[in-house]
Amino acid sequence: MAEQEKAEVLLKVKEKYEPPKEIVERAWIKDYESLYQESVKDREGFWAKVAEELHWFKKWDKVLEWNYPYAKWFVGGKTNITYNCLDVHVQNGKRNKVAYIYLDEDNNEKKITYGELLELVNRIANGLKSLGVQKGDRVSIYMPNTIEAVAVMLACARIGAIHSVVFAGFSEGALRTRIEDAKAKVVFTASYTKRRGKRIDLLPTVEKAIDGLDFVEKVVVWDRGGDVLSEEKGELFVNFDELIKNSSPDCEPEVMDAEDPLFILYTSGTTGKPKGVLHTTGGYMVQTYYTSKTVFDLHEDDIFWCTADIGWITGHSYIVYGILANGVTSLIVEGAPDYPNPGRWWSYVEKYRVNVFYTAPTAIRMFMRYGEEWPAKYDMSSLRILGSVGEPINPEAWHWYYENIGKGKCVIVDTWWQTETGAHMITTVPSYPAKPGKAGKPFFTLEVDIVDKDGKRLPPDTVGFLVIKTPWPSMLRTCWGEPERYEKYWNTIPGVYFAGDLASYDEEGYIMILGRADDVINVAGHRIGTMEVESALVDHPAVAEAAVIGKPHEVKGESIKAFVILKKGIEPSDKLVEELKLHVRNELGAIAVPDEIEFVEKLPKTRSGKIMRRVLKAQELGLDVGDVSTLED
Ligand code: WTA
Numbered sequence: 001m002a003e004q005e006k007a008e009v010l011l012k013v014k015e016k017y018e019p020p021k022e023i024v025e026r027a028w029i030k031d032y033e034s035l036y037q038e039s040v041k042d043r044e045g046f047w048a049k050v051a052e053e054l055h056w057f058k059k060w061d062k063v064l065e066w067n068y069p070y071a072k073w074f075v076g077g078k079t080n081i082t083y084n085c086l087d088v089h090v091q092n093g094k095r096n097k098v099a100y101i102y103l104d105e106d107n108n109e110k111k112i113t114y115g116e117l118l119e120l121v122n123r124i125a126n127g128l129k130s131l132g133v134q135k136g137d138r139v140s141i142y143m144p145n146t147i148e149a150v151a152v153m154l155a156c157a158r159i160g161a162i163h164s165v166v167f168a169g170f171s172e173g174a175l176r177t178r179i180e181d182a183k184a185k186v187v188f189t190a191s192y193t194k195r196r197g198k199r200i201d202l203l204p205t206v207e208k209a210i211d212g213l214d215f216v217e218k219v220v221v222w223d224r225g226g227d228v229l230s231e232e233k234g235e236l237f238v239n240f241d242e243l244i245k246n247s248s249p250d251c252e253p254e255v256m257d258a259e260d261p262l263f264i265l266y267t268s269g270t271t272g273k274p275k276g277v278l279h280t281t282g283g284y285m286v287q288t289y290y291t292s293k294t295v296f297d298l299h300e301d302d303i304f305w306c307t308a309d310i311g312w313i314t315g316h317s318y319i320v321y322g323i324l325a326n327g328v329t330s331l332i333v334e335g336a337p338d339y340p341n342p343g344r345w346w347s348y349v350e351k352y353r354v355n356v357f358y359t360a361p362t363a364i365r366m367f368m369r370y371g372e373e374w375p376a377k378y379d380m381s382s383l384r385i386l387g388s389v390g391e392p393i394n395p396e397a398w399h400w401y402y403e404n405i406g407k408g409k410c411v412i413v414d415t416w417w418q419t420e421t422g423a424h425m426i427t428t429v430p431s432y433p434a435k436p437g438k439a440g441k442p443f444f445t446l447e448v449d450i451v452d453k454d455g456k457r458l459p460p461d462t463v464g465f466l467v468i469k470t471p472w473p474s475m476l477r478t479c480w481g482e483p484e485r486y487e488k489y490w491n492t493i494p495g496v497y498f499a500g501d502l503a504s505y506d507e508e509g510y511i512m513i514l515g516r517a518d519d520v521i522n523v524a525g526h527r528i529g530t531m532e533v534e535s536a537l538v539d540h541p542a543v544a545e546a547a548v549i550g551k552p553h554e555v556k557g558e559s560i561k562a563f564v565i566l567k568k569g570i571e572p573s574d575k576l577v578e579e580l581k582l583h584v585r586n587e588l589g590a591i592a593v594p595d596e597i598e599f600v601e602k603l604p605k606t607r608s609g610k611i612m613r614r615v616l617k618a619q620e621l622g623l624d625v626g627d628v629s630t631l632e633d
Pocket of ligand 1: 388390415416420439499513
């Protein structure tokens, strides 16, 4: 098993980095070990104490109701997450404190205070109401990484509508699937986004995606350049700016039950159809708040920057909810990290004196290629904590991050978690020593294990499946409309949550994540289902069958390779390769486009007709193909 070999190499790395004294001194968590021990003895008591730091309209009657595999947290509690993200701060003297500093590729800056954000959110919330949106209705958001998009998310939460953000890099096919599955009543979009100086129109994609979907009643368009909306567009389209202008800046927050849905976020699974991960209000609020506070060690005057996009869970939890709940100032940035030059990000760290910086290993590896002279140009002495998320960080990238961005004075927190988990699950906290390449320890109250396929605990330094043995507040509650898919997380290995990752732990209990154990590929920190790409390929008239695998890639972590069987009479050609790539781009988006397409006559299958991607991958990488007893021939 390739993973075992990889593990053996990495496990030899015995390095451990002690945090600087100043960081320990100011940290919220000073003694991880003893607090962890305490937390597992009384899980409910632990989370209740955290929840008390937040505002509830009515306190919960019971912390946890665990009816395997369904959990309810803070049962009977009433709150509104936007109240904790906005009103609380405005009431506590932070009306004029900056909530977000937004930057576009031309370095145009826009700041919004907590007071202004609350007003904007309320205006949009009232606008939503005027469009007939009610508690429980779904609203799809297909917008670039901007303050406006965040405000729309919060406006939904304000009135109890369930938002479903769709990453604005997805194309019409992917967008349509998500709007259709959620049966969104309203879709929010912007006229365009910009990347590498190029305008990318979003409205035409939305128009194609909703064609024939009668349940979509309105499309609200943020017409950034004032050039896409006109009378001829018709009644379906609403101008975002006018909607805001005509609405009141006051809107009472909807009283939400702790278990009322907050949002759906689609993520790739092992079938062709993405799953709509559902998060609810109370537990998600509590755990995103508390992990933001303790893992990023946020204090009143901190400037925080998470480089993710609001289209992913990292953006939801650590650009929006968890960060606002802590009332700090954070950056939100639109466009490419290295445009107009590879100094873009570091210039922001210098200019805004960023203290906590959270990004993905793929970005770090990209900057490694540009060379250390880029970060060296800037004064980054404000940095204290560096975070990593989305994929395993290889020790080489870890060291580069530590030396060139952190200048050897920062702490790195490597946070393992998922769309499904809602918030950090495995990491070290800043006061606790970190080990390069290893995510670290279970977060408070969590019991994590590495097991074989029967659920038996494996000895240290052995690769197995990562499972979580106890429920946690921000866990997904179900998959939208597909409870059986939800239950699969908990019955793949009966009794525990099956994360779908391969991992290993060392003699000190540090957990190292090795990658996915299923048919999900992680390209540049983005989850892509092999079956989604295969379906997009098969959808092309020239393609009879397709199989997709992930291959190790120096920068992206993994890249996509597709094996394609053409229909009878169709000749392979380079032109066809390009056409198929374009087809996938149009169906799913740029992130899902295979780097390589190989035309083949046959695909390895089991006797029951399932493609054995494992065999393809082993052949491609020149590895032992392993057990092939189920192979057709
Ligand atoms: C991977 C992103 C190693 C993992 C928050 C997981 C990681 C998937 C890490 C979830 C990490 C995330 N180290 N691998 N620190 N963080 N992953 O749902 O394979 O987009 O299952 O959530 O990313 O991806 P998702």
